[in-house]
Amino acid sequence: MMETLLLKANEQEDVQRAGEILRRGGIVAIPTETVYGLAADATSGQAVSKIFEAKGRPQDNPLIVHIASLEDLPPLVEQVPPMAEKLAQAFWPGPLTMVFRKSPRVPQEITAGLETVAIRMPQHPAARDVIRAAGVPLAAPSANRSGKPSPTTAAHVMEDMKGRIEAVLDGGECSVGVESTVVDMTGDVPRILRPGAITQKQLKRVLGKNVEIDEAVFHEVAPGQPVRSPGMKYRHYAPKAPVLLFVGAPDVTARAIEQEMQPHDAVLCFDEYHDFYDDEKGPVRTYGPSCDKQAQGQQLFAALRDLDATSCQRILAQAPRPFGEGLAVSNRIHKAAGFQVVRPAKAQVVGITGTSGSGKSSVGACLQQMGWQIIDADQVYHQLLKLDRNLTRTVLNQFPAVAGPDGTVDRKALSRIVFEDRMELRRLNAITHPAVKREIRRRIRVLTSQGCRRIGLDVPLLYESGLDHVCDFVIGVVAPEPALTERIVRRDGISPEQARIRLASQPDRQFYEALCDILIENDGDEEALCRNLKESLPQMEEAEKK
Template structure:
């Protein structure tokens, strides 16, 4: 696979046309979305989807999200669509919300990872929409990183992971949201939030007019033998090469802990403006009171820790509500659930 030449093109008319041609030929293309960059292939072509797993080194028991450009594509991916799905689509599409429903017969088995459900969303990024239209089919598109490493929010990071693995990456600038989409399942008696994101549990409940259950796997490890019903539910994910530990507590307790455990190779993943008060090298991932900024900067901060050679990282703990829940969920997996309460 590594003798493949990877092109990095601007996401202009020519680049989008080239992407559409490659996708129609069963190839994989790196594309920007409003959340993170994705590795796209036709959701209806099992052989093309297998190339996504090969490029990422991703286990095939991890389901993929299909991306559509308008509602006319919805029934290519899912069936038995309830009114609640249209309520959510009307409120949040195009945007960073994924809905899980019973799968259609047309979506490739490889997309669904052996499940009888499928995941679908309509991205708001104009380049993602244009590429889907150019391909003419729903596109399966997990994050465009090597499996387990931090998701990419700029094209350069996609190239770093995917050079020689895919034929084309479209550069559409920096992703606006910075963490993957919210995933809600409408299969079952009560809606269930499987992966938190920019669209919050509270927003979902307001639109649906009912309580949305929080899946146990949002904050805890999957149980032995339990299948991942959504992307992002695996034990260790989004992780830099360093060993990350989340420290829960106020800043004073955090600083004291870091001082007691500081040695060469220790870095802090902290909130903005705290770095000058800490005894070791720091990478900031946003202000303590700005969860949207934290979401936007988290993955680039994790990659920066690798670039600076961090071996051990002590991370400041975000809140666990609203958008902050998405940030905490990603950090938990980056830390392989290592959390110290101070």
């Protein structure tokens, strides 16, 4: 067994030493922003063969070539299409890999016999420093034993590769945590072969044209079928114990896992559900909040490796929402589970949220035309204030100035108070949210029992109330600030200044961009709004299949 050196990425001497090992045909694990890579000279078939040997990786699985600058690209490919130039300018260095037609300089060991080669320029400065120190492009698949969860720390690499490779260069924890997005640039339409931190929406925005997603992202590849990218074939990213994946709204999957859990099972769940389970029954690990796709990507592989260190015989896992960056995490955990999934809910529930005046009700109306049943949280709230005497009494006790002459709540007076004072708004929400949530959950149960299979929730404070946890996914509706103000003035008969005060008490656009799964821009054209929504429906329908 060879000695594996542990080198430091912040020590220039260690970086140069890593380069020397690579120049003489050795193997070094290097840090990147995605995961640690097992690097070898990409121009040497003999050196590349050592990667397959160290990983135990099938040789029909192509590798990605890593470069340090754009000048390194042309010698490796037949040509660089204009679309690829645009993407390189936008996303390199970064977590984007592009597939090109290869030049004769690229050995067959890299490409698994294909006439194409996958290339990227990593963002991590230590990775580019090592490439420059080696003086050659580097092939660098994830630095784990084949099929296991990818390593996001040097310690993970040492667990798998100590005694199998010459050195590990420690550059700290990986900032992204899942492998790069892989896009095939050899056809007329770019095609995502493996999702990553660079999303389909980002690619479309740069190219100004459609970008397709390969079916292999969502389904298991048939035996013997050739693949054009790493991560498309075999059972990948998997711990030792089999994974059973629960797909759907977080509250629904959390309850289903609790009912399914047997002795010697482990749970992989979102942060907010950790205390939902009795860890005396089995280990419980988390991988970020249910609405934080970036945290999920950073923590998934470490959580799976942590469960590998336990004696669990099965892992019951909550699935993330497969939108934006979440598609990459969803893809990895589906592959870890071998696409073995449970869908416990009978109905699909979509949340609709946004600020006042954004057009949530218009989106709800569009969905209603498509056969969805809509539950409007504002209507529920207003009905409860009329019919729920306990709720009305509590509101009037806390806000006596809003009592109407007949003992009801003057909603306009209440709105003026709470939208001008955030503390008062929080106080009101603490009173009303529990009652509204209970009633909405009850209505979901009733609609489901009646055979309804598609339910929309129009909820202004969806995330603040926690109702995002009953949703399979969430649509955020946004609009320019002047349009929001004008709509509120027209709808509610208040002044522009009052409308702006109301908007100032609500989350901004960035809030919805960060949290929502699908973002719909509403510029006031209802036909365009419904058209945009219909264009998003394929994403929604694909999510339902997963």
